[in-house]
Amino acid sequence: MTLRFDIPEENFADILVKAFTNRSFLTGFVITIVVAAVAIVSFFWTPFDVTRLIIAEKTQAPSPAHWFGTDHFGRDILSMIMVGARNSIAVALVAVGIGMGVGVPLGALAAARGGIVDEVVMRLNDLVFAFPALLSAIMITAIFGPGALNAIIAIGIFNIPVFARVARAGALAIWPREFILAARAAGKGRTLITLEHVLPNIVTLLLVQGTIQFALGILAEAGLSYVGLGTQPPMPSWGRMLFDAQTRMVAAPWMAVFPGMAIVVTVLGLNLLGDGIADILDPKSRRQR
Amino acid sequence: MSLLEIEKLSLTIGDTPILRDVELSVAPGEVMGLVGESGSGKSITALTVMRLLPWAARATGHVTFDGIDILAASEDQMCALRGDDIGMVFQEPMTALNPVKTIGEQVAEGIRWHTRASRADAEDRARKMLDRVGLPAAQFPLSRYPHELSGGQRQRVVIAIACALKPKLLIADEPTTALDVVLQAQILDLLRDLVAENRMGLLLISHDLAVVTEMAERITILRHGEVMEAGDTARTLSEQLHPYTRQLAQASTHVPARPRTHAVGQDNPLLQVAKPLLQVDSVTRDYPGRRKSLLKRAAPIRAVDDVSFSIDPGQSVALVGRSGCGKSTLARMVLALDGPTSGTIRFRGQVITGKSEAELKPARRDMQVVFQDPYGSFDPRQKVEKLVGEPLHVLENKPTNTERREMVAKALHEVGLSPRDMDKYPHEFSGGQRQRLSIARAIITRPKLVVADEPVSALDVSIRAQILDLFAELNQKLGVAYLFITHDLTVARAITDQVMIMHDGKIVERGRTSEVLDHPQSEAAKALVAAAPDLHRAIARRLQEQG
Numbered sequence: 001m002t003l004r005f006d007i008p009e010e011n012f013a014d015i016l017v018k019a020f021t022n023r024s025f026l027t028g029f030v031i032t033i034v035v036a037a038v039a040i041v042s043f044f045w046t047p048f049d050v051t052r053l054i055i056a057e058k059t060q061a062p063s064p065a066h067w068f069g070t071d072h073f074g075r076d077i078l079s080m081i082m083v084g085a086r087n088s089i090a091v092a093l094v095a096v097g098i099g100m101g102v103g104v105p106l107g108a109l110a111a112a113r114g115g116i117v118d119e120v121v122m123r124l125n126d127l128v129f130a131f132p133a134l135l136s137a138i139m140i141t142a143i144f145g146p147g148a149l150n151a152i153i154a155i156g157i158f159n160i161p162v163f164a165r166v167a168r169a170g171a172l173a174i175w176p177r178e179f180i181l182a183a184r185a186a187g188k189g190r191t192l193i194t195l196e197h198v199l200p201n202i203v204t205l206l207l208v209q210g211t212i213q214f215a216l217g218i219l220a221e222a223g224l225s226y227v228g229l230g231t232q233p234p235m236p237s238w239g240r241m242l243f244d245a246q247t248r249m250v251a252a253p254w255m256a257v258f259p260g261m262a263i264v265v266t267v268l269g270l271n272l273l274g275d276g277i278a279d280i281l282d283p284k285s286r287r288q289r
Numbered sequence: 290m291s292l293l294e295i296e297k298l299s300l301t302i303g304d305t306p307i308l309r310d311v312e313l314s315v316a317p318g319e320v321m322g323l324v325g326e327s328g329s330g331k332s333i334t335a336l337t338v339m340r341l342l343p344w345a346a347r348a349t350g351h352v353t354f355d356g357i358d359i360l361a362a363s364e365d366q367m368c369a370l371r372g373d374d375i376g377m378v379f380q381e382p383m384t385a386l387n388p389v390k391t392i393g394e395q396v397a398e399g400i401r402w403h404t405r406a407s408r409a410d411a412e413d414r415a416r417k418m419l420d421r422v423g424l425p426a427a428q429f430p431l432s433r434y435p436h437e438l439s440g441g442q443r444q445r446v447v448i449a450i451a452c453a454l455k456p457k458l459l460i461a462d463e464p465t466t467a468l469d470v471v472l473q474a475q476i477l478d479l480l481r482d483l484v485a486e487n488r489m490g491l492l493l494i495s496h497d498l499a500v501v502t503e504m505a506e507r508i509t510i511l512r513h514g515e516v517m518e519a520g521d522t523a524r525t526l527s528e529q530l531h532p533y534t535r536q537l538a539q540a541s542t543h544v545p546a547r548p549r550t551h552a553v554g555q556d557n558p559l560l561q562v563a564k565p566l567l568q569v570d571s572v573t574r575d576y577p578g579r580r581k582s583l584l585k586r587a588a589p590i591r592a593v594d595d596v597s598f599s600i601d602p603g604q605s606v607a608l609v610g611r612s613g614c615g616k617s618t619l620a621r622m623v624l625a626l627d628g629p630t631s632g633t634i635r636f637r638g639q640v641i642t643g644k645s646e647a648e649l650k651p652a653r654r655d656m657q658v659v660f661q662d663p664y665g666s667f668d669p670r671q672k673v674e675k676l677v678g679e680p681l682h683v684l685e686n687k688p689t690n691t692e693r694r695e696m697v698a699k700a701l702h703e704v705g706l707s708p709r710d711m712d713k714y715p716h717e718f719s720g721g722q723r724q725r726l727s728i729a730r731a732i733i734t735r736p737k738l739v740v741a742d743e744p745v746s747a748l749d750v751s752i753r754a755q756i757l758d759l760f761a762e763l764n765q766k767l768g769v770a771y772l773f774i775t776h777d778l779t780v781a782r783a784i785t786d787q788v789m790i791m792h793d794g795k796i797v798e799r800g801r802t803s804e805v806l807d808h809p810q811s812e813a814a815k816a817l818v819a820a821a822p823d824l825h826r827a828i829a830r831r832l833q834e835q836g
Contacts, residue, residue, distance in 0.1 A: 181666075185658045284714070
């Protein structure tokens, strides 16, 4: 018996259409692209040189020459924000990457295996969690020397238990569902089930946690730079700029406002992007223009 | 004069009309049955009477309860009515109680709130009420928590809460749907007694015609938010003047047409020499007991106790028992999803117990499963093509993408769905369609055995009839054997040749379906048969009562 069916082909254009009609994805996408572009442009060109100190021009208010004003060493804030974008974004992004890359598999493993594996993984997590993050980061950078790279590693390590916990909690809620039982009855092993059924169902959770951790990563980098263990001067970073501005809030508010805005806009953009991706990935929102 | 009078009730949520010109009345001491399929507006009607509607709902018409215009009443007036003069019993006893409060507190809560009685007085009344619903003080002190009770016991607590202040009207929304037939009969008896004692009006909402016929003097049949037919229960259902009434009644007692070729397994010499497809030998499954302290555990709980049986190729066997009797545990072991504590299971002559997942692959090809919940048994993130094609994973030669799409298309066609559906997601299907998807997934590898765990108990009667037909048709066409797990005897009667009755982890009776159901021998079987609601019997009894 041969049956002829009119089988519709899968349509990836659908997802693209969906992506570019999704308002939060689009807004987040544009913001993220702009921020990334600014960071890239700073490699080739900035309005002023951020390494030259011109004391005569210190703490100037925003003007046509210096759009965002100057800091207490006479450096142009706009230029510093552009260059700082590189460090801040790189540190936060890689730190989230490390946390996700190691934490999510660990959490998924703990949920899939249960028993002694779960116990061991989660207790190790607790151990890392139990240390005050900033203190341990200071310890790590004290041992391996200060610098952006060590800051990334230190912040990344403290992201691992966060993602492991979220992944495990999410996965534990998926495992007892009937469709997992159906997949097992179809002969699929734990790894395959985790990849095909568990992770796609907790991806929203992880994306939201990812954007939160990204914002925290920028702040953590700022904290490390403040105590002199993160980005080394004269390289600016958003966090450093904020802390420099702290004591001059009344005299030169622009020194705090503009780097702060940069952080807010970046985090907002990534949040919207994450929200949009989660929306697009959710089949229930598809085909409902 | 009626206690509750609903006149020309129309309701919209946003722009969607939910109810249209619904008319209904309940007199004191009367049981009114409200019947309809899911989405017909039964529960919304009940919630309108309680004024517990969603914010976006707009209701017009008149709802009069005991002289009060419900739709115009203030929120304070409604708060005084709810739980005092109108009580409500919900479907799901597992979630209707607050898990962190004792049953005593929960029953006393309403009494204290409405009567301003002291704690001691309220607890005293709560105690009396719990005694009344069959939860005596010796076993069920007020200090018990909901998780310490079974489903039927929890539903008794819910009824105690609803009836604690002797309401004039009780609304019971599918009060027994989550319970097995024996518990259902007990709860219905209790409700009937409470109605008689207090001359309480009862609005009984159910999708089960047989249950309503046993309980209600009058019946209202709802469909798409409109009343199709209303009137005396016995007359309405015996005359079946309205086409929809006829359709519902027929669907409730539907038996798929199937030639009894496999029914003669024992008598047919050809089949007798054939090796059994599935052979279960003295299988036992213990679950570790509750941890009492760091080192001490309670005695293990024996879920399945020394069970042996076999199923021949193409045979359709029902496994019937009350909830918690071990049916599902047994099914999981048959499917090699759970290992027995002792005993062996053979499938096609090969032992499948204690094997690794890789060794099980050949067996997995030939056995599949259909679950009860059409909503929970599909990954919401994947398309139908992947979901229905999932079992193809165990094939020796993995099909190419095109082959896979062909096979999925064919399976969808066989269960009455369109091949176009394969690019949809599960949420785009109705409950009945999802159960068809579930069956398509189960037959795609052409298995020899399908284990179906309560496959129709979550479905409406008309859809249930269609799915039973589909099972019967596939049994015949593909020669697939079924192990049908159910607590519903009508389902067993409709679809199976043999029936096994399970009780407390043991199989206590086995035989031809019709023989066991007509002449049950064991206590457990007798209890199940006696408790099972039967539409024809119920109508006959009502007609007889009326002379």
